[in-house]
Amino acid sequence: MLKEFTKGILKENPILVLALGLCPTLAVTTTAYNGIGMGVAVIFVLTMSNIIISLIRKTVPSKIRIPIFITVIATFVTIVKLVMAGYTPSLSKQLGIFVPLIVVNCIILGRAEAFASKHGVLVSALDGLGMGIGFTIVLFLMGVVREIIGSGTLTLGFPLLADPHTISVFGKGYSSALLMILPPGGFLTLGTFMWLKQLLMKNE
Amino acid sequence: MKSIVKLGCILMIYAGIAGALLGWVYTKTKPRIDLQAKLEREQAIREVLPDGCKVFQEDTLDDGSVVTIGYSDSTKQEVKGYAAMAIGGGFSSNIRTMVGLTPDFKVNAIKVIYQSETPGLGTHSQDDWFQKQFSGKGKEDLLVDKDGGKIQAITGATISSRAVTNSVRAIVEKLSGNPKLSQNQKSPVDTLSSGNSEN
Numbered sequence: 001m002l003k004e005f006t007k008g009i010l011k012e013n014p015i016l017v018l019a020l021g022l023c024p025t026l027a028v029t030t031t032a033y034n035g036i037g038m039g040v041a042v043i044f045v046l047t048m049s050n051i052i053i054s055l056i057r058k059t060v061p062s063k064i065r066i067p068i069f070i071t072v073i074a075t076f077v078t079i080v081k082l083v084m085a086g087y088t089p090s091l092s093k094q095l096g097i098f099v100p101l102i103v104v105n106c107i108i109l110g111r112a113e114a115f116a117s118k119h120g121v122l123v124s125a126l127d128g129l130g131m132g133i134g135f136t137i138v139l140f141l142m143g144v145v146r147e148i149i150g151s152g153t154l155t156l157g158f159p160l161l162a163d164p165h166t167i168s169v170f171g172k173g174y175s176s177a178l179l180m181i182l183p184p185g186g187f188l189t190l191g192t193f194m195w196l197k198q199l200l201m202k203n204e
Numbered sequence: 205m206k207s208i209v210k211l212g213c214i215l216m217i218y219a220g221i222a223g224a225l226l227g228w229v230y231t232k233t234k235p236r237i238d239l240q241a242k243l244e245r246e247q248a249i250r251e252v253l254p255d256g257c258k259v260f261q262e263d264t265l266d267d268g269s270v271v272t273i274g275y276s277d278s279t280k281q282e283v284k285g286y287a288a289m290a291i292g293g294g295f296s297s298n299i300r301t302m303v304g305l306t307p308d309f310k311v312n313a314i315k316v317i318y319q320s321e322t323p324g325l326g327t328h329s330q331d332d333w334f335q336k337q338f339s340g341k342g343k344e345d346l347l348v349d350k351d352g353g354k355i356q357a358i359t360g361a362t363i364s365s366r367a368v369t370n371s372v373r374a375i376v377e378k379l380s381g382n383p384k385l386s387q388n389q390k391s392p393v394d395t396l397s398s399g400n401s402e403n
Contacts, residue, residue, distance in 0.1 A: 030324035064211045068218050079229050086236030089244070124249040151324065178360055181324035 004123045008130030014107045015138045015190070016197045021107040024137060028098055033103035033155040033164040035143030039136025040099045040159050045080060045102050049073045050116040050128035058118045069112045071101075077103045090163075107135060115121065142189050150180030226238045236269050244317065245302070252304025252313040254285040265382060273385075283307050286379055290314075292323050292371030295363040299329065309380035311346070314372055319364070326364030334358060334365070338372060343380065346373035 014020045021042075028038045042111040053071055060068050071191045084092040092099075102108065109133055148154055152174035157164030168174075179185050221358035249260065249272050257274030264270055272287040287311075290301045297320040304312040316330045328334060334376070337355050347353020348365050379385055 009371050061211060061214060063207075064215050067215055071218055075226055078226055082229055083235040083238070086240060087234040089240045147324075182360075 001123060001126065005126040005130040008127065008132070008134040008199075009137065010134070010201075012131075013134040013138065013197070014131050014192050015135060018107075018110070019133065021105045022108045022190070024098070024101050024105055025142065026103070026183060026190065029139055029142040029146055029186060029189070030150070030181045031153075032143035032157045033142060033157045035139035036136065036157070037103075037159055039139045041080070041098055041102055041109065042105065042135055043132030045073070045077055046108050046111060046135075049108055049123055050111055050124040050179035051078050051121055052076070052121060053112045053116040053123045054124035061116070065108070065112070065117060069117070070108055073105050073108050073112070078085045083156075097170075108115045109129060120170075138193065142186070142193065145189050146180045146185055149177050150182075150185055152176045178191070212380075232338075237257055248302040248315045248317055249287045249304075252302050252315050253287050254304065254306050254312045255286045258333065260307060263384075265378075265384070267378075269378075271379060271385070275389060276303065285312055286385065288375050289317075289378060290368075290371035290375040292326075292365035292367035294328050295361070296321055299367050299371065301371060303375045305379060307377065310340055310342050310378055311376065312340075315336045321361065321364045323359065325361040328358045328361060329364050329368050333366075338369075343373050343376040346370075346376060 007016060012018060015022065024038060028034045049069075050074055051084070053069055056068075063171075077099060081092075083159055084099070111128060115127045119127070144154065148169050152167050152170045153168050155164050155166045156162075180189070223249040225358065247266060250257075253260075253272075253274040256276055259275040259278050261273050261280065262270055263273055269288065273283060274285045274287065276282045276284050285307060286305045287302055288305075290303050292299050293302070297317060297318075299321070300318040302315045302317055304314065306312050314335050316335060319326065321327050321329065328393050330394075341354060347368055348357040348362065349357050349358060349384055350362060351366070352368065355365065355369045
């Protein structure tokens with residue numbers, strides 16, 4: 001059972017191995033904090049939608065499972081968005097654009113289809129949690145690399161627990177490599193990360 | 205054919221449940237969301253108006269836009285400043301900026317309230333250094349440097365910078381050209397001179 005949790009972190013990492021959810025990965029990792037924010041929102045939605053889809057999996061006809069899964073995910077994302085806007089306005093502002101993006105993040109549908117629709121509630125929850133954490137780690141590391149090179153700063157924080165705080169890494173005189181926070185920088189970083197992962201895992 | 209109807213009905217049931225749930229959550233959260241938006245707006249107005257504004261009054265201009273007038277006390281004799289919302293079309297969003305003006309229609313401060321521009325580029329329009337540039341500027345200076353003005357554009361985000369700057373300038377021009385408000389401009393002088401004559 002523990003394996004279902006740990007597999008998402010490295011062995012079946014959603015970004016580096018499954019290559020799912022690349023669009024938000026490239027779009028939001030311009031700062032380290034954005035990476036964490038998106039990751040936390042995904043952990044939450046992925047775990048919850050896995051639980052609900054696992055619960056209803058026996059009542060869903062296989063022919064129309066995809067629209068039903070999407071309905072569940074979109075409903076859940078909208079609820080999260082509304083509740084956040086009303087009760088945690090500062091978090092809602094920080095994650096503003098990322099939350100609606102989660103609906104179109106193919107990790108969520110991918111896990112619903114490949115795992116939660118075939119497994120029990122507890123393992124599905126663990127799968128969602130592990131995949132979400134694997135996603136968050138990669139997003140955070142990509143954000144760190146891109147922000148340091150692209151802006152010369154590092155913004156750290158955690159939604160709800162610690163407000164984001166920006167520190168200057170190279171000082172004022174650093175002329176930032178703007179390419180890194182533009183989309184090409186995202187592709188370069190992602191490619192390098194995938195290569196490094198393959199290099200590290202070569203022996204297995 | 206039969207199966208299509210059956211599947212359609214099942215999908216409808218799921219969509220119906222989802223819709224009902226969302227409707228319920230929406231009605232429950234709506235008052236809170238509106239309240240947060242109102243608080244944020246009031247907070248922004250307080251931040252951009254000049255110091256010494258104690259009493260606020262909203263006024264609707266001829267074109268339907270709302271301007272908040274700040275007075276020094278509840279007698280509403282002396283106008284201390286104006287605040288109004290500027291909206292400019294940026295690169296990927298309509299940027300909303302609260303603009304605070306002094307009684308002589310110079311910018312006191314601005315605060316970008318909403319934008320969803322490119323992260324790392326246009327989002328810097330919410331940074332302090334960018335917003336502080338506007339303080340004390342009149343309408344002739346309110347252009348980005350590329351257009352011959354005195355607002356330094358954000359590197360790599362000229363469109364966002366221009367959207368904010370031009371929308372702020374439009375507000376300054378609109379309010380300073382409004383006869384209803386430019387009358388107010390003289391009122392502090394009037395009260396001062398009448399005070400002198402009494403002495």
